Amino acid sequence: xxxxxxxxxxxxxxxxxxxxxxxxxxxxxxxxxxxxxxxxxxxxxxxxxxxxxxxxxxxxxxxxxxxxxxxxxxxxxxxxxxxxxxxxxxxxxxxxxxxxxxxxxxxxxxxxxxxxxxxxxxxxxxxxxxxxxxxxxxxxxxxxxxxxxxxxxxxxxxxxxxxxxxxxxxxxxxxxxxxxxxxxxxxxxxxxxxxxxxxxxxxxxxxxxxxxxxxxxxxxxxxxxxxxxxxxxxxxxxxxxxxxxxxxxxxxxxxxxxxxxxxxxxxxxxxxxxxxxxxxxxxxxxxxxxxxxxxxxxxxxxxxxxxxxxxxxxxxxxxxxxxx
Amino acid sequence: xxxxxxxxxxxxxxxxxxxxxxxxxxxxxxxxxxxxxxxxxxxxxxxxxxxxxxxxxxxxxxxxxxxxxxxxxxxxxxxxxxxxxxxxxxxxxxxxxxxxxxxxxxxxxxxxxxxxxxxxxxxxxxxxxxxxxxxxxxxxxxxxxxxxxxxxxxxxxxxxxxxxxxxxxxxxxxxxxxxxxxxxxxxxxxxxxxxxxxxxxxxxxxxxxxxxxxxxxxxxxxxxxxxxxxxxxxxxxxxxxxxxxxxxxxxxxxxxxxxxxxxxxxxxxxxxxxxxxxxxxxxxxxxxxxxxxxxxxxxxxxxxxxxxxxxxxxxxxxxxxxxxxxxxxxxxxxxxxxxxxxxxxxxxxxxxxxxxxxxxxxxxxxxxxxxxxxxxxxxxxxxxxxxxxxxxxxxxxxxxxxxxxxxxxxxxxxxxxxxxxxxxxxxxxxxxxxxxxxxxxxxxxxxxxxxxxxxxxxxxxxxxxxxxxxxxxxxxxxxxxxxxxxxxxxxxxxxxxxxxxxxxxxxxxxxxxxxxxxxxxxxxx
Numbered sequence: 001x002x003x004x005x006x007x008x009x010x011x012x013x014x015x016x017x018x019x020x021x022x023x024x025x026x027x028x029x030x031x032x033x034x035x036x037x038x039x040x041x042x043x044x045x046x047x048x049x050x051x052x053x054x055x056x057x058x059x060x061x062x063x064x065x066x067x068x069x070x071x072x073x074x075x076x077x078x079x080x081x082x083x084x085x086x087x088x089x090x091x092x093x094x095x096x097x098x099x100x101x102x103x104x105x106x107x108x109x110x111x112x113x114x115x116x117x118x119x120x121x122x123x124x125x126x127x128x129x130x131x132x133x134x135x136x137x138x139x140x141x142x143x144x145x146x147x148x149x150x151x152x153x154x155x156x157x158x159x160x161x162x163x164x165x166x167x168x169x170x171x172x173x174x175x176x177x178x179x180x181x182x183x184x185x186x187x188x189x190x191x192x193x194x195x196x197x198x199x200x201x202x203x204x205x206x207x208x209x210x211x212x213x214x215x216x217x218x219x220x221x222x223x224x225x226x227x228x229x230x231x232x233x234x235x236x237x238x239x240x241x242x243x244x245x246x247x248x249x250x251x252x253x254x255x256x257x258x259x260x261x262x263x264x265x266x267x268x269x270x271x272x273x274x275x276x277x278x279x280x281x282x283x284x285x286x287x288x289x290x291x292x293x294x295x296x297x298x299x300x301x302x303x304x305x306x307x308x309x310x311x312x313x314x315x316x317x318x319x320x321x322x323x324x
Numbered sequence: 325x326x327x328x329x330x331x332x333x334x335x336x337x338x339x340x341x342x343x344x345x346x347x348x349x350x351x352x353x354x355x356x357x358x359x360x361x362x363x364x365x366x367x368x369x370x371x372x373x374x375x376x377x378x379x380x381x382x383x384x385x386x387x388x389x390x391x392x393x394x395x396x397x398x399x400x401x402x403x404x405x406x407x408x409x410x411x412x413x414x415x416x417x418x419x420x421x422x423x424x425x426x427x428x429x430x431x432x433x434x435x436x437x438x439x440x441x442x443x444x445x446x447x448x449x450x451x452x453x454x455x456x457x458x459x460x461x462x463x464x465x466x467x468x469x470x471x472x473x474x475x476x477x478x479x480x481x482x483x484x485x486x487x488x489x490x491x492x493x494x495x496x497x498x499x500x501x502x503x504x505x506x507x508x509x510x511x512x513x514x515x516x517x518x519x520x521x522x523x524x525x526x527x528x529x530x531x532x533x534x535x536x537x538x539x540x541x542x543x544x545x546x547x548x549x550x551x552x553x554x555x556x557x558x559x560x561x562x563x564x565x566x567x568x569x570x571x572x573x574x575x576x577x578x579x580x581x582x583x584x585x586x587x588x589x590x591x592x593x594x595x596x597x598x599x600x601x602x603x604x605x606x607x608x609x610x611x612x613x614x615x616x617x618x619x620x621x622x623x624x625x626x627x628x629x630x631x632x633x634x635x636x637x638x639x640x641x642x643x644x645x646x647x648x649x650x651x652x653x654x655x656x657x658x659x660x661x662x663x664x665x666x667x668x669x670x671x672x673x674x675x676x677x678x679x680x681x682x683x684x685x686x687x688x689x690x691x692x693x694x695x696x697x698x699x700x701x702x703x704x705x706x707x708x709x710x711x712x713x714x715x716x717x718x719x720x721x722x723x724x725x726x727x728x729x730x731x732x733x734x735x736x737x738x739x740x741x742x743x744x745x746x747x748x749x750x751x752x753x754x755x756x757x758x759x760x761x762x763x764x765x766x767x768x769x770x771x772x773x774x775x776x777x778x779x780x781x782x783x784x785x786x787x788x789x790x791x792x793x794x795x796x797x798x799x800x801x802x803x804x805x806x807x808x809x810x811x812x813x814x815x816x817x818x819x820x821x822x823x824x825x826x827x828x829x830x831x832x833x834x835x836x837x838x839x840x841x842x843x844x845x846x847x848x849x
Binding site: 042 | 361362364365371372373375376444446447448500501503505506521522523524525548549550551552555558559562564691722723724725726727728729732743744746752755763764765766767768
């Protein structure tokens with residue numbers, strides 16, 4: 001019951017947050033110089049004034065900004081995200097077509113980063129001054145400092161010319177479907193490099209965090225007590241220490257989900273991955289307002305859902321939170 | 325021994341047969357093509373740009389096609405004739421052509437399409453003189469013109485005149501946002517649309533009831549979007565991408581040259597006729613003075629641009645019309661590097677050197693997206709013009725929209741610019757020079773050039789049915805404009821097609837890949 005009430009309250013705040021995000025983005029986008037119809041004219045290699053005026057009025061761009069905002073929110077309330085200026089397709093269908101690609105990329109990277117980051121961190125914490133720990137620290141610092149696009153480009157160079165075994169562009173090979181198994185293998189093959197370059201930064205972060213957190217917990221009183229009780233070291237390490245050390249990691253994962261989506265924009269652009277990130281990038285350049293707003297709406301939704309999930313995980317990992 | 329000889333002969337015969345069959349066109353296969361700008365619509369009756377025209381020309385058939393020598397060839401129209409007064413063009417259509425949904429292509433569809441294009445296409449001069457289209461019977465369409473319009477023959481080609489099914493697009497819904505522009509597209513061309521993932525890939529499949537027997541050879545065309553030229557080259561080298569048209573990155577082209585599996589060609593862009601230039605704001609001082617504009621021209625070394633910056637892959641543009649066009653004239657005012665003359669002209673115009681050696685400070689814009697044709701040339705202006713005491717500040721635009729706004733509001737001193745001619749000067753050249761086309765929009769007369777004589781010549785040439793007389797009128801136009809120099813032409817754009825050796829008969833007609841790929845076929849190796 002308490003959980004349901006808690007969730008309901010969070011959802012209410014989330015709704016207010018989403019509307020705030022929408023209004024702010026709507027106003028911010030319009031600060032950029034140039035307008036979508038001029039970009040369309042450029043792509044078409046010219047346009048007449050009549051066509052331009054017609055398109056502007058069709059898109060409602062001839063109205064004052066606040067009126068446009070009102071119209072947008074009114075439509076939004078009825079679940080209508082509008083039409084993309086460029087594709088003449090409903091924004092919703094455009095986004096839903098791209099959403100799976102981004103989710104696949106981001107979640108793979110996240111799982112990869114969390115799992116291997118924690119394992120490395122735990123390994124490093126066992127002998128904090130050992131060679132392995134030092135090596136992990138060095139690799140983490142490098143991984144953490146390298147920008148995502150740079151890592152991506154290096155991977156492309158490596159796997160495009162030196163060792164051409166992994167595809168460096170797109171999500172599928174340009175071919176017809178060969179059944180679901182072959183298709184999934186094909187997607188997995190294409191997923192390796194983008195997921196890896198997105199994961200590297202977070203992997204480094206999580207391993208450092210886990211190491212620090214483990215060292216902190218291992219020095220605490222209850223671990224000393226557990227050891228004094230004569231519990232075997234493995235049990236102390238994983239059951240008593242690790243479970244508590246997990247809490248800060250869960251927090252950071254939740255906080256960083258938004259960053260991960262932002263990182264996806266870069267990775268998708270570098271690897272030509274057909275997801276929401278690239279669509280967002282292209283939409284900014286084209287001033288495709290409806291698509292961009294739709295995307296911002298979906299990203300804020302994803303971040304909110306991720307945070308809710310983290311809260312639930314938190315409660316599962318630490319029973320004390322449930323009590324308070 | 326005899327057996328050995330027999331085996332030898334057999335082997336020879338087999339080898340000969342194998343070579344022979346390697347030259348024979350082969351049915352089947354999937355052509356993977358790259359594109360840099362994503363497709364937003366397939367309906368090239370209401371939109372232009374390579375992202376629409378290339379797939380559009382595969383899906384829709386047009387009244388005529390053109391070969392690589394600018395000759396019209398029968399396509400949906402078996403034959404055509406122009407009346408002696410040049411005011412009506414009669415098209416005799418094939419009777420066996422059907423749309424992808426099985427309905428026959430009739431003169432009704434032709435009439436509907438021509439009027440739709442006239443009223444909606446961004447190139448409004450293309451069919452503006454069309455008054456009406458008569459349809460005496462299902463296989464005859466007569467285009468009635470207000471005045472002679474020789475550009476019509478090129479406006480009837482594949483990228484510009486798709487024949488739309490009236491029973492689908494004539495349902496009263498607004499044509500520009502018609503749902504069938506992107507989904508369930510129905511044309512009568514050699515390929516039909518089976519999958520469209522915006523910004524990612526397009527799958528086109530052979531239309532088995534296509535009206536030309538045994539064509540196309542290919543089973544399928546897949547168009548993949550690669551926004552980054554680096555990626556297209558990697559995919560070409562890996563053999564996953566087989567043909568990349570409209571490629572203009574010099575470094576990558578140079579690199580592709582050395583790959584034994586790849587071929588590069590600049591054929592197939594004649595009618596596109598792309599030229600880039602340095603735009604002067606003729607309404608802003610000191611560019612209202614022709615001597616200043618000419619001084620700039622004498623200080624810019626176009627041979628250096630072509631040889632060093634473009635590695636010999638482009639060609640100096642001598643005037644407003646691309647040298648591949650029938651109307652091109654070489655008899656124009658030429659400008660070659662002459663710094664002394666440039667300085668004299670500036671002195672005469674009253675732009676004396678200051679104590680710091682600077683005569684004038686200007687800003688130079690360019691549009692993003694074309695690295696070699698725009699950005700690097702804008703950057704080149706800085707050292708080149710420094711030599712005659714002009715300090716250039718390159719104003720990098722954030723993106724295309726930002727540049728477009730500067731052009732529309734005429735907020736610039738000088739800027740790089742470019743345009744395509746699309747088959748006839750009336751369609752793509754006039755707009756840059758007609759005083760009536762000074763508008764708050766990109767790709768119009770943004771130099772704000774006004775010369776009544778030029779307006780008159782372009783008007784007359786647009787209506788002149790006699791090819792020789794027409795050429796003479798355009799010749800005079802080119803002479804005047806190169807002397808007035810409202811803008812300074814730099815190079816013909818280095819557009820190339822890169823393709824794998826497996827691709828045979830690559831599209832090299834005047835429209836290149838923006839015409840149906842009927843004869844393209846793939847070999848195993």
